[in-house]
Amino acid sequence: MSVQAEKSPIIQKTDTNNILEVHELKKHFPIKSGLLQKTSGYIKAVDGISFSIKKGETIGLVGESGCGKSTIGRTIIRLYEPTDGQILFKGQDISHLREAELRQSVRKNIQMIFQDPFASLNPRKTLRSILKEPLNVHKKYSGKERDEHVGLLLEKVGLNASFINRYPHEFSGGQRQRIGIARALALHPELIIADEAVSALDVSVQAQIINLMEDLQEEFGLTYIFISHDLSVVRHISDRVGVMYLGNLMELAPKQDLYTEPLHPYTQALLSAVPVPRKKGTTQRERIVLEGDLPSPANPPSGCVFHTRCSAATSECKQIIPKFKEIKKEHYVACHLYN
Amino acid sequence: MSQINTVPETTKQQLINPNLKHKPDTMLKIIVRKFFKNKLAVIGAIILCLIILASIFAPWLTPYTFEEQNLLNKLQPPSEEHLLGTDKFGRDLLTRILFGARISLFVGFASIAGAITIGTIVGSVAGYFGGWIDSILMRFIDTLYAIPTLFLLITLVTIFQPGVDKLILIFISTGWMTTARLVRAEFLSLRTREFVLSAKTVGAKSGTIIFSHILPNAVGPIIVAATIGVGGVILAEAGLSYLGLGIQPPIPSWGNMLQDAQNYTIMLKAWWYPTFPGLMILITVLSFNFVGDGLRDAFDPKVNE
Numbered sequence: 001m002s003v004q005a006e007k008s009p010i011i012q013k014t015d016t017n018n019i020l021e022v023h024e025l026k027k028h029f030p031i032k033s034g035l036l037q038k039t040s041g042y043i044k045a046v047d048g049i050s051f052s053i054k055k056g057e058t059i060g061l062v063g064e065s066g067c068g069k070s071t072i073g074r075t076i077i078r079l080y081e082p083t084d085g086q087i088l089f090k091g092q093d094i095s096h097l098r099e100a101e102l103r104q105s106v107r108k109n110i111q112m113i114f115q116d117p118f119a120s121l122n123p124r125k126t127l128r129s130i131l132k133e134p135l136n137v138h139k140k141y142s143g144k145e146r147d148e149h150v151g152l153l154l155e156k157v158g159l160n161a162s163f164i165n166r167y168p169h170e171f172s173g174g175q176r177q178r179i180g181i182a183r184a185l186a187l188h189p190e191l192i193i194a195d196e197a198v199s200a201l202d203v204s205v206q207a208q209i210i211n212l213m214e215d216l217q218e219e220f221g222l223t224y225i226f227i228s229h230d231l232s233v234v235r236h237i238s239d240r241v242g243v244m245y246l247g248n249l250m251e252l253a254p255k256q257d258l259y260t261e262p263l264h265p266y267t268q269a270l271l272s273a274v275p276v277p278r279k280k281g282t283t284q285r286e287r288i289v290l291e292g293d294l295p296s297p298a299n300p301p302s303g304c305v306f307h308t309r310c311s312a313a314t315s316e317c318k319q320i321i322p323k324f325k326e327i328k329k330e331h332y333v334a335c336h337l338y339n
Numbered sequence: 340m341s342q343i344n345t346v347p348e349t350t351k352q353q354l355i356n357p358n359l360k361h362k363p364d365t366m367l368k369i370i371v372r373k374f375f376k377n378k379l380a381v382i383g384a385i386i387l388c389l390i391i392l393a394s395i396f397a398p399w400l401t402p403y404t405f406e407e408q409n410l411l412n413k414l415q416p417p418s419e420e421h422l423l424g425t426d427k428f429g430r431d432l433l434t435r436i437l438f439g440a441r442i443s444l445f446v447g448f449a450s451i452a453g454a455i456t457i458g459t460i461v462g463s464v465a466g467y468f469g470g471w472i473d474s475i476l477m478r479f480i481d482t483l484y485a486i487p488t489l490f491l492l493i494t495l496v497t498i499f500q501p502g503v504d505k506l507i508l509i510f511i512s513t514g515w516m517t518t519a520r521l522v523r524a525e526f527l528s529l530r531t532r533e534f535v536l537s538a539k540t541v542g543a544k545s546g547t548i549i550f551s552h553i554l555p556n557a558v559g560p561i562i563v564a565a566t567i568g569v570g571g572v573i574l575a576e577a578g579l580s581y582l583g584l585g586i587q588p589p590i591p592s593w594g595n596m597l598q599d600a601q602n603y604t605i606m607l608k609a610w611w612y613p614t615f616p617g618l619m620i621l622i623t624v625l626s627f628n629f630v631g632d633g634l635r636d637a638f639d640p641k642v643n644e
Contacts, residue, residue: 077540107542120533124366124555134541167366183537
């Protein structure tokens, strides 16, 4: 077995600017098999991730499919119970709260925008009932005010308030995503987790939705966790960007640093794959092509999880898990190259 | 990136079109409208309504009773007096078919109502909570499935005296597993859907999620299965009665009427005797299947009008 990395010391606890702090968060899904549903192993979807978010900032999480970026979003919002580690929301540990306790604090303040605008709205409900549900659950406003609030929400996301009696199937993908955003806003949350919120949309509609999200952020002082596999979109919307690989955070830096000076070999490879317009006569950027396949999260490589595909890997990488540490100001990397 | 920045505000404005006044349709209205576009299903529904009404008003529709024998008049072909002829005891065939419809339909509806209720409860529990509860319930159902239904039916009917109530109990106990599996499958796929997750993220309780989010989306397949199931039960009842294990004479059911007619000479001499009960079974079951298909399409939000 590999040597366990020490707890990352990157977060000063009780920093009041931080709306959310995640310490060594782990989420392992049991693999059940056989007649008696015995646990035969674990999918290590999120395997020890630490970061923090300041109020009002947008943090982008990027990575390939299956790297655990959606899982971390769903664990923070407590759709999943974390296996290990801590989630501190405004200083309160929410990692093991029961549903009734969650309803009082987390459910009002953390909301999610989902990926598939066609699957995220109940096809049997009208917009009125979809948007009123959060208000009903939390008994916010009186009966009549709820209707007014719903109309207001629709206008806030750029939809006509008269749409209120319609069903989701009457809307286009972009409009549905606006409805999803309206629902996420209904309770005036402080943190919104956008899980691939624009990935299912056309490029032009993506832009509209992103602009809408930025406008709303300004108006309501929202904090976003923006999860996406699209590096360009993440670069546009985020203040800081985290790169995930196989359940681990490999690099976290302000976006300018990360995109101009990626430190981790994985980030470098990822960024080299982004198509960029090139002027005539200039030479093409070197494309770093990763060899091999993504290892299974049920059986991740020892040491640095990336060593099987890393061109700079040494024997050290195979044995020792690299620490996630600050190399430059606010620029964190988990790689033995930067010791 | 620059693309993203330069989206004109006008596109946003286009979405806010005050002229788009829209009269809302309830989901039920949409379903009914879609159903009425399916001609076969509508015809099936009309036939079923006629049969149900005729069986309810049977005593007023015919001057005979179903047990009134007139041996002088046996095996009469269809005539003005006996529209569908008479049977081997001289009973009016139309009367017996109408009263038989009461029995067949009642057994069909009652059995399916019971089977759907049990199946939905078991299926919801298994599908929503999953884990070991699901495993136990599903292995139990697998076991029940492995028992050959026909022989179970025959054995049960032999042990308990055959009768309408026993038949219904038997059909319920052999029929609920199909619904349970169906409902479980619906729950399994629906409970991880994003709209269910989003209900969880706002803090909705399990009961709300099951009854207000998942079940309404699973109700289509359940109703379809029920409709087609009624046809199936009518067939099974006819089969059992045909074997002499179902409804006992002199109470008529379509199945035991067919059995009465199972005789070489009768079949040759009195074609109307086996034909009309058989035709009734065929028409009724077919109608249920058409209606079931129509409902399936009407309930499916993905099938457009």
